[in-house]
Amino acid sequence: MTAVCEMCVQQFNNRYNIHRPETVESLFYMYRLTKDPIYRTWGWNIFQAFEKHTKLAEGYASVSDVLLPRHTDKMETFYLAETLKYLYLLFGDDFNVLHLNDYVFNTEAHPLPVYNS
Numbered sequence: 001m002t003a004v005c006e007m008c009v010q011q012f013n014n015r016y017n018i019h020r021p022e023t024v025e026s027l028f029y030m031y032r033l034t035k036d037p038i039y040r041t042w043g044w045n046i047f048q049a050f051e052k053h054t055k056l057a058e059g060y061a062s063v064s065d066v067l068l069p070r071h072t073d074k075m076e077t078f079y080l081a082e083t084l085k086y087l088y089l090l091f092g093d094d095f096n097v098l099h100l101n102d103y104v105f106n107t108e109a110h111p112l113p114v115y116n117s
Contacts, residue, residue, distance in 0.1 A: 018062040019050065019075075021082035021109060028090045032100055043090045082109040 024043060031039035053069060054060045060079055061071035086109060089097060103111040 015065045015067055016063060017054070017066055018072075019054070019060065019079035019083050021078055021086055024083055024086040024090065025105075025109070028086045029100075031090055032094065040090060043087055047087055078108075085109050 024046060027039045027043045027046075030036070031043075050060060053066075054063060054071070056071065059075040061073070061075055064070045064072050092098075098111050102114055104114055105111055
């Protein structure tokens with residue numbers, strides 16, 4: 001870990017990772033809007049980190065302390081329902097997978113059709 005990252009972790013005392021979807025969701029929207037491949041690169045890095053640091057035989061455990069690391073004894077449901085869904089959409093074909101002119105996502109990452117009146 002770099003000194004900057006360690007400083008941020010210590011400053012905010014945020015040493016856990018529960019696979020929250022918001023960062024990957026943001027990367028998905030930014031990629032779709034800009035087509036800048038950096039967002040896919042960052043998403044891939046996040047996915048690889050989840051695979052390396054949180055994958056267990058039983059599933060994907062949350063991490064209670066990223067500096068040690070310590071796993072919790074649970075996997076949040078939103079990891080499967082939202083985080084992995086946004087990763088799938090980030091790497092999916094823009095034209096065949098939920099076009100943003102036709103769908104909007106609710107807070108649980110469920111696609112809802114847009115109706116124009």
